[in-house]
Amino acid sequence: MEPYEKIYVKPSFLKTGHGQIACETCHNGDPKDPNWKTAHRGIVRDPTFPDADKVCGECHENIAFTARNSLHYTLAPFDRVIKARANKKAKGVLEKVCQAKEKHCTACHASCGQCHVSRPDYVQGGFLAGHLFEKTPCMHTTCGSCHNGRVYSEFTGANDGYPADVHYNKEEMTCMNCHTGKEIHSDATGVATRFSLPERPRCERCHPDVVSKKPKTNSHTIHRDKVACQVCHAVANKNCFNCHVGTDKDGLACSKSGETRMVFKIGLNPNKTKDRPYNYVVLRHPPADPGLFDFYVKDGLSDFDKLPTWKLDTPHNIQRITPQNKTCNNCHGNASLFLQKKDVTDWEQKANAGVVVPKAKIPKPIIPKPAIRPDDPLKSPPSPLY
C-alpha cells in the first residue's frame, strides 16, 4: 500500500452518511487551518478506541455497547493467561510483565475503525477504501492482517503442501460466514477463552445431521460426542515455539520466534463441558515461552507451567477426507497422531499432564470381522424364517 493511499479520502465518501459528519467531530484538529502541521494538533487517528461509545455509539448504540467488551476489543483472555503465568512472588516483577504485555500483546486489539474503516494498527493502518465504511470488511485485508500467521494461512491454503479449508476452497466462504457480526461484536465479559464464547461458530449450525439422533454416516454415530469435529476433519496446523519479545535500538517493539512446525496432534480434552464433551480434541503449541519477556524482566513468567502449553485448537483447514479419517486404522492404533510424553519437552511435562494421551488411551486398532460366507452352514446367520 502506497503511503498516500493510507490517508487518501475518496470523494465518494463525502456522499455517504458518515461523510456528512464533519471531520473534526470524530478526529478533532482544526479544519480551518491550511497548515497541515498545526491543523493536526490534537488529532485523534482512531476515534473508536479506547471508547467505542464516544463516536460509534452515537448512532450504533447497541453494537458499540457490547463491542467495547468484545474479545477483539479487549483481548481479555491474554491478560488472564499472562497473569496466571506471571511471577507473583518477586516484588515488582508483575508490574514489568504487565508493561511488556501492554507493549506487545495488548497492542493487537482491533477497534471498530480498525476493522470497518482502516486496516488494523498491527499492520500500520491505512484506509480500506478511502475512508468508506465497510460493513463487512474484506477478510484478506482485515482478518488476514492479524491472523495470517496461523488460521488465515491455513484457511486459504498458504502453507505449502497443505490444502485450503474446504469451506474456502469449494464453497468460497469467508471468515465472516462463520464468525458473524453477532459473534465479533458480542460482550465477552467473564469469558475465559474464545472457545467458551456462547456466540462462537458451531459446525452443527450448518451440519445439523451430525449431531442428530440418527446421523447419516456410521462414523458420526460412533464418534459424535467422543471426538471434536476437527480431530477427524482437520489436517496439520502450524505450531510455533520459543517466541521472545523486546525493544530494538530505535525503541520499536520487536520479536523473535523460534521453530515453526506443521504437525497434527490429538490430545485429551482438558476441560469437558456440556458444549464440548469430547474425550479428544486437536491441540496446537502457541509461540509463547517462559522467556517471552526476558528482555524486560528475568523470570517474569515463573508460573508458565500452570497452564498447558499445548492448547485446545480448532484448525481452519477442514477437509471431508483427511489422512486420519480415510480408514478406521489410520487413526486407531496410530500413536503418532496423539500427543505423547515424548513429544513434550521436560519443562512442559507438568503443564501438559492433562492433555498428553497415555498409551492406554490411544484407541486400539480395529480388527475387521471375518467375512461370513453364506455357504458356510456353521457361520451363516440363521434364516429369518426360523
Next chain:
Amino acid sequence: MKRLLKKKGRRVGLIAVFAIAAFLGPARGYAKAEAAEGKSECIACHTDVKNLVSLISEIEKIRPELGKSAQAPGEG
C-alpha cells in the same frame, strides 16, 4: 371592496414568497458552494492525491512512532 382586499392579500402573499425565496436562495447556494469549494481544509487536502503524494515525505518524518521494527520476523 372585498375583491380589492383579496387582490391586495394575494399581492402581499406573493411578495412574501418572493422575499423568502430571495433570502433562502443565496443562503442555500452559499452552503452548496462551501461544500463544493471544500471549505474544510481536511477534505481539501485528503481528497487531493497530488497534494498527499507531495506531503507524504514530510508526514513520514514526523510520524516515526508508527514504524515497525525490522527485527520482527515473528508470525502473528
